[in-house]
Amino acid sequence: MIEHKSWIPVALSTALEPGTSAGTLVGGGELVVWRDTRGAAHVWEDRCPHRGMRMSFGFVRGDHIACLYHGWQYDTAGQCQYIPAHPTLDVPKTIKVPTYTAAEKGGIIWAAPSSEAAEAAIPVEDGEVVPVRSIYIDRPFAAVLAALTNANIPAFTGDTAPRFETIADGIVIVSTGADRLLIACQPFNPTRTALHLVIQGSAETYGGAGQKHFARWAETFRLLLETASTPVAEVA
Amino acid sequence: MEEASFTFLGRLEPESFLEFARHRARRLDIALTIGACSAAAIELSVAGDEVLVDAFEMACSLGPYDCIILDVVRTGH
Numbered sequence: 428m429i430e431h432k433s434w435i436p437v438a439l440s441t442a443l444e445p446g447t448s449a450g451t452l453v454g455g456g457e458l459v460v461w462r463d464t465r466g467a468a469h470v471w472e473d474r475c476p477h478r479g480m481r482m483s484f485g486f487v488r489g490d491h492i493a494c495l496y497h498g499w500q501y502d503t504a505g506q507c508q509y510i511p512a513h514p515t516l517d518v519p520k521t522i523k524v525p526t527y528t529a530a531e532k533g534g535i536i537w538a539a540p541s542s543e544a545a546e547a548a549i550p551v552e553d554g555e556v557v558p559v560r561s562i563y564i565d566r567p568f569a570a571v572l573a574a575l576t577n578a579n580i581p582a583f584t585g586d587t588a589p590r591f592e593t594i595a596d597g598i599v600i601v602s603t604g605a606d607r608l609l610i611a612c613q614p615f616n617p618t619r620t621a622l623h624l625v626i627q628g629s630a631e632t633y634g635g636a637g638q639k640h641f642a643r644w645a646e647t648f649r650l651l652l653e654t655a656s657t658p659v660a661e662v663a
Numbered sequence: 664m665e666e667a668s669f670t671f672l673g674r675l676e677p678e679s680f681l682e683f684a685r686h687r688a689r690r691l692d693i694a695l696t697i698g699a700c701s702a703a704a705i706e707l708s709v710a711g712d713e714v715l716v717d718a719f720e721m722a723c724s725l726g727p728y729d730c731i732i733l734d735v736v737r738t739g740h
Contacts, residue, residue, distance in 0.1 A: 476690060513714045519692030 431540035433595055434549050436611035436623045437470060438536045441558045448492060450483030453540065455616040458527070459483040460536060463490040463503060470529040470538035471505055476522055534558050534625040535611055550595035551609060557633040559608075559624035562645045566652045568597065568614040571622070574652055575599060575610060582606050583633065583640045600627075608641060665713040666739070668698075671705045671723060673733040680705055683727040684719075691715040 437451050438460050448461035450473050457473035459482040467490075473481045480496035487493075491508065493500045500509040505524035510516055528539040533551035564571055580589045582604020589603035597612035607628065613621035624645055626633045671680070677700040684707060688695035693715055698706030707723075709716055726732045 516712065516714055519712070519715065521690050521692045 431544060433544050433547060434530075434537040434539050435544075436535045436598075436613050436621075437538050439558045439561055439623050439625070440468075440531050440534050440536055442561060443468065443536065446487045448483045448485060448487055450481055451613070451621075452615045452619075453538065454614050457481065458538065459485075459492075460529075460538075461485075461487055461492050463487060463492075465490060467503065468529050468531055468536045469503060470527045470536070472525040472527075474524070475499060476507070476524060482524065533609060533627075535609075535623050550598050551611075552627070554627060555629050556609070557626040557628060557630050557638060559626060559638050559641045560645060561621055561623045562649055563615065563619060563621050564649045564652055565619055567618060568612060568620045571620040571652065572597060572599075572612060574648070575612070575622075578648055580608065580644055581640075583637045606633075606637075664710060665716045666708070666710045667716055667720075668706065668708045668738045669720060669723070670736040671707070671726070671732050671734075672703065672736070673726075674731045675702050675705055676727075676729045677702065677705060679727045680723075680730050683730075684723055687719055687722045691719050693719050 435453050437458065443449060443460060443462045445462050445466050446464045448459055451458050451460055459471050459473040462468050471482060473483050475482055475494040475496060477499050478496055480494050482492060482494060484495040485492050490503050491500045498511040499507055501524055502508050505526040507518045507522040510518060528545040530537050530549060532549045532553060534556035537549050539545035576591045576599065580601055580603045583606050585604025587604050589601050592600045594600055599610045601608040601610060609625045609627055611623045615621045622645065624641055626637060626641060681697060685695060691711060693709050693711035696708040698708060709719060720735065720737065724732050724735050
């Protein structure tokens, strides 16, 4: 199990349709993020206890997810409830996928990789949001954060210079012009960082052109970081 | 409830094999008693649901990466 003291953003809410699953990493640990057909999001270790197949390759059926390999079905608590090869077996409680507390707030799916994190509040506000995109940058978490808080992010509306407010480790609110952009950073693995971008505003104002504006900036930011310098490890 | 005894024969690293067996027994909710152990043979007694005892046998017949299981002798009670 991954241990982390605060909530970690793992996906944009709009990126995960009901009845689907996706794999991701936090600190190099493999996680599955899946949404049941009633709409609830779940974050688990991405590994079936049977043969180690990634659960993110599995099938969501109602409020169960089934492993692609042998069809073992798990309920929303991670408990195996059904083994197709042994349909009459009363599956023991010991066959269970390790789970993380998951929640959605501010347009993002969050995972709490420890009980300490789960007891804390998710450090973003509720309110109307417009998703932009998730972007994956081949640079370490600390390097991305350092660059982010000095970035030149042009406003979509208004023209004042950007101001940065770090509301938690890796969670930054950018106020630029009349816009407010939430950038939630996910420590993907030691060399890669994911950024989840959400505009805090109305779809009427930002839908379409506003989303493209900040998506383009994110791509430019990634290009800038990935081409600015070559890490020593890659040279070696 | 099925009770069975197994002797796993082969080229074994006893500590590694027993750690592997304990882990599988916990996962399959099987009671495990360890008998005589050597680099050539390890004796285990188990009790649990019949299909899970079969699954335990299958898992241990593969063993951890540093053990080679050449034969399994199973005795039911």
